[in-house]
Amino acid sequence: THSFTLTSLSAPFSVDSQTLQKQIDELSTFSDAPAPAVTRVLYTDKDVLARRYIKNLMGLAGLSVREDAVGNIFGRWDGYEPDLPAVATGSHIDAIPYSGKYDGVVGVLGAIEAINVLKRWAFKPKRSLEIILFTSEEPTRFGISCLGSRLLAGDETLAKALKATVDGQNISFFDAARSAGYARYEDDLSSVFLKKGTYSAFIELHIEQGPILEVEGVAIGIVTAIAAPASIKVDFEGSGGHAGAVLMPNRNDAGLAAVELALAVEKHVLESGSIDTVGTVGILDLHPGAINSIPSKAHMEIDTRDIDEKRRNTVIQKIHQSANTIAKNRRVSLSEFKIVNQDPPALSEKSIIEAMEAASKELNLTNKLMISRAYHDSLFMARISPMGMMFIPCYKGYSHKPEEYASQDDMENGVMVLALTLAKLSMS
Numbered sequence: 001t002h003s004f005t006l007t008s009l010s011a012p013f014s015v016d017s018q019t020l021q022k023q024i025d026e027l028s029t030f031s032d033a034p035a036p037a038v039t040r041v042l043y044t045d046k047d048v049l050a051r052r053y054i055k056n057l058m059g060l061a062g063l064s065v066r067e068d069a070v071g072n073i074f075g076r077w078d079g080y081e082p083d084l085p086a087v088a089t090g091s092h093i094d095a096i097p098y099s100g101k102y103d104g105v106v107g108v109l110g111a112i113e114a115i116n117v118l119k120r121w122a123f124k125p126k127r128s129l130e131i132i133l134f135t136s137e138e139p140t141r142f143g144i145s146c147l148g149s150r151l152l153a154g155d156e157t158l159a160k161a162l163k164a165t166v167d168g169q170n171i172s173f174f175d176a177a178r179s180a181g182y183a184r185y186e187d188d189l190s191s192v193f194l195k196k197g198t199y200s201a202f203i204e205l206h207i208e209q210g211p212i213l214e215v216e217g218v219a220i221g222i223v224t225a226i227a228a229p230a231s232i233k234v235d236f237e238g239s240g241g242h243a244g245a246v247l248m249p250n251r252n253d254a255g256l257a258a259v260e261l262a263l264a265v266e267k268h269v270l271e272s273g274s275i276d277t278v279g280t281v282g283i284l285d286l287h288p289g290a291i292n293s294i295p296s297k298a299h300m301e302i303d304t305r306d307i308d309e310k311r312r313n314t315v316i317q318k319i320h321q322s323a324n325t326i327a328k329n330r331r332v333s334l335s336e337f338k339i340v341n342q343d344p345p346a347l348s349e350k351s352i353i354e355a356m357e358a359a360s361k362e363l364n365l366t367n368k369l370m371i372s373r374a375y376h377d378s379l380f381m382a383r384i385s386p387m388g389m390m391f392i393p394c395y396k397g398y399s400h401k402p403e404e405y406a407s408q409d410d411m412e413n414g415v416m417v418l419a420l421t422l423a424k425l426s427m428s
C-alpha cells in the first residue's frame with residue numbers, strides 16, 4: 001500500500017544520534033528532581049523551559065510552530081499538497097515525579113530528528129508533516145491522563161470539567177495554564193478540538209516500558225492495540241481519635257479500610273483469570289498522618305487496566321462492591337468513590353502497521369507485533385485519526401523511575417523507522 005521506499009531517493013538517509021542524545025540530556029536538566037531523576041509537571045517553570053527548548057528545535061528544523069489554548073504545540077512542514085489531511089507524529093515531555101528522561105521525550109525529540117533526517121535526504125512531503133507535543137500525558141497535576149490529546153479528540157465533558165478543576169495546592173486549571181502563558185483569552189476550550197479528518201495518520205514513537213523487545217533482541221515493536229486504562233479516586237472517613245486511648249472495638253479506622261481495599265484490588269485483578277489484567281494503588285494518603293492518631297480520613301487512587309474492556313469493567317464493579325462492604329464492616333463512610341476515567345482500548349490502523357513493517361524490513365531491522373500495556377496520547381488520537389505506534393527497547397523494561405534508559409542505537413533505529421514511515425504515509 002505504500003510505494004515510496006528507502007531507495008526512492010539517493011541522498012544519505014541517516015540519523016544524527018549524537019545530537020539527539022545531547023538533546024535528551026539537555027532536556028532532562030529542566031527538572032524539579034536531582035539528576036538522574038526527572039520531575040517535570042504540567043505548567044511548572046521547568047515545563048515552560050522545556051517547551052521553549054522544544055519550540056526552538058522545531059524552528060531550527062524549519063517547522064512553523066503554533067500552540068493551542070492548553071499548550072498542545074504543533075510544528076508543521078507544509079507538503080506540496082497542503083490541503084490534503086496531514087500526517088502527524090508526536091508524544092509528550094511531561095515526567096511524573098522521580099521518573100526518567102526517555103518516556104515521551106524519545107517521541108518528541110526523535111520526531112524532530114526524523115524531520116531533519118528527511119530534509120537531509122532531500123525528501124519533499126506530499127501530505128504535510130506535523131509534530132505534536134501534547135501538553136501533558138501524565139495525570140500528575142490534575143489527575144487527568146492525556147489531558148491534551150483528550151481535548152484534541154473533542155472531549156466535551158473534560159472541557160467543561162476543567163473549569164472546576166484544581167490541583168493539590170488548590171490552584172485552578174486555568175490559573176495554572178495562564179501562569180504558563182496559555183488559556184489567556186478563553187475559558188471555552190472547544191477551540192482545542194481538532195476536526196475529524198485533520199490527519200490521515202497519527203503515529204507515535206515511544207520506549208516500550210516493558211522488557212519484551214530487550215529480552216527477545218528485537219529492534220522495533222509495532223503496536224497493534226493499546227490497553228484500556230481506568231483510574232478511581234476513593235475516600236474513607238472514620239472518627240479517628242487517640243491511638244492509645246480508644247479501644248479496638250470502638251475504632252473505625254479509615255486507614256485500615258483503605259489498605260483492606262488495596263488488597264481487594266489485587267484480589268479482584270488476580271481473579272480475572274488473565275495475565276493482561278493489572279491494578280495498583282499508587283496514591284494512599286492518611287489524614288492527619290500522625291503516628292499516634294487513628295486515621296480519620298484515607299484518600300486512595302487506583303489504576304486498573306486490561307486489554308479487554310469488559311474484563312476490566314468487571315474488576316471495577318467488584319472494587320466498588322468491596323469498597324461498600326469494607327465501609328459497612330468497619331463502620332467508616334465511603335465518602336468518595338469516583339471513576340475518573342474508564343477508557344476503551346484502541347486498535348492500530350492496519351495500513352499504518354504495514355507501513356511500519358515495510359519500513360523496518362527495508363532498514364533490515366527485526367520487528368514484532370505487540371500490544372501496549374501503557375497508555376499513550378495515541379489512545380485518544382485514535383478517536384480522530386488512523387493511529388499507529390512503534391516501540392524501541394528500554395533497559396530491563398524500566399520506566400517511571402530514574403533507571404529508565406534507551407541506547408543511542410535503539411533510538412537511532414526508532415528514528416529511522418519513524419522517518420521512513422512518515423515519508424511513506426506522506427506520499428500515500
Ligand code: HGY
Pocket residue numbers: 137138373374375376
Ligand atoms: O501510565 C501510563 O501508562 C503512561 O506511561 N503515562
Ligand code: MN
Pocket residue numbers: 103138400
Ligand atoms: Mn509515562
Ligand code: MN
Pocket residue numbers: 092103104137206376
Ligand atoms: Mn509516555
Ligand code: MN
Pocket residue numbers: 233234235299336
Ligand atoms: Mn478525594
